[in-house]
Amino acid sequence: MNKNHRIPYHYLNHLEQSLNVFQPHPPAVTKFFGDHVHLVRLTRDQLLLEAGQVCGHYYFICKGAVRGFIKEGRKDITTWISVENEMVTSISSLDLSRPAFENMQAIEDTDLLAMSNKDLNLLYDTFPSFNITGRLLLQQYYRDAEGRAYISRLRNAETKYRYFLSHYNHLSNRIQLKYIASFLGITLETLSRVRRKLSVQK
Amino acid sequence: MNKNHRIPYHYLNHLEQSLNVFQPHPPAVTKFFGDHVHLVRLTRDQLLLEAGQVCGHYYFICKGAVRGFIKEGRKDITTWISVENEMVTSISSLDLSRPAFENMQAIEDTDLLAMSNKDLNLLYDTFPSFNITGRLLLQQYYRDAEGRAYISRLRNAETKYRYFLSHYNHLSNRIQLKYIASFLGITLETLSRVRRKLSVQK
């Protein structure tokens, strides 16, 4: 994991825009980000966080794709897949400073902006109105998590994949099938068979 | 759904205590709750929210038990089960005022304190520091949702039930097996067989 690169201006810009969706922020907040954020570069397959470690950071994906996954026996269960302009972290480990339950891994060469939880709390203290943004961001985070959980609760493999196609279409021709299968909670083989079935029907 | 009852004092008290876990609140906030909250009484099996409706409220369970569930074909999938001193709502429908995806149903005779989303926003505006509480509450909400999603991602019925026993033990001798099975994403019959297997082993 390489840190301490110069941060491309448009990366900060994209982060700012993503946050402004919730409410406008004063320039001082933007400056705060510029001062407290650092760039993390990952090559494909590299781990951003390993289960058992404490995840002390929030990450904003500037470029690339990252997945969260947990180990069940010797298998992976992918819990989420995120791409550029999305935020990722391990919520459960963040505020309790507990060891993370899940792993985070780049599945493409990826650039991230990172802010430590400590700095984030400083941000909340310095700019109380940022708590609103934090709250709204978490609310969105929650809704997204619900959508993912919905897939995992579906019983039928074809239904899962159809849902995936309609809600995550931007990933369907970008992410390897093994990750998609794992995200859907089915095997690669089952996914392959579902795909054939659907392509025949069309 | 009966409203407009006099609110027992200890109900408000329990709500206050639940919120004070996150940070202390000034008496004015407590008063705000007293003025803007109303009591909802449900008998067992009554629906608190039906999918398709807009869920305009946050609820605090004073007494009883409530579940969230979605329809998959003609079957139910229970997504959560909550009991007294827990908050429930349909996050996804709340802030977007979208129709709710899921249903909420009392599975025991239940008393709830309800606050409208409108009043909650007034609370946030009037007492900005309450945004911190809101943020922390959502964070906890999120962690809980992750834990539930974890169960649904496990592939093995016995593993699911063991996890349930260790993490939701307070529900295991209280909630009907049909709801537990539905919460675990397995059939009642499979749950029954898992239970027999575990009881024989002991």
Next chain:
DNA sequence: GCTCCTATTTGACAAATGTCAAATAATGGA
């Protein structure tokens, strides 16, 4: 275009879970 490596598909079969029907157990009134 060829080669190597990886991704994806396919087939045969095993294992887990679901389905449907019925039996038994538990529970809450009269």
Next chain:
DNA sequence: TCCATTATTTGACATTTGTCAAATAGGAGC
């Protein structure tokens, strides 16, 4: 206590998905 109703368990069998092994397809580098 007995009855009626509901909850839970059990059995036989169907269905879906997983497993393992192998074949094919696709891509990157030469």
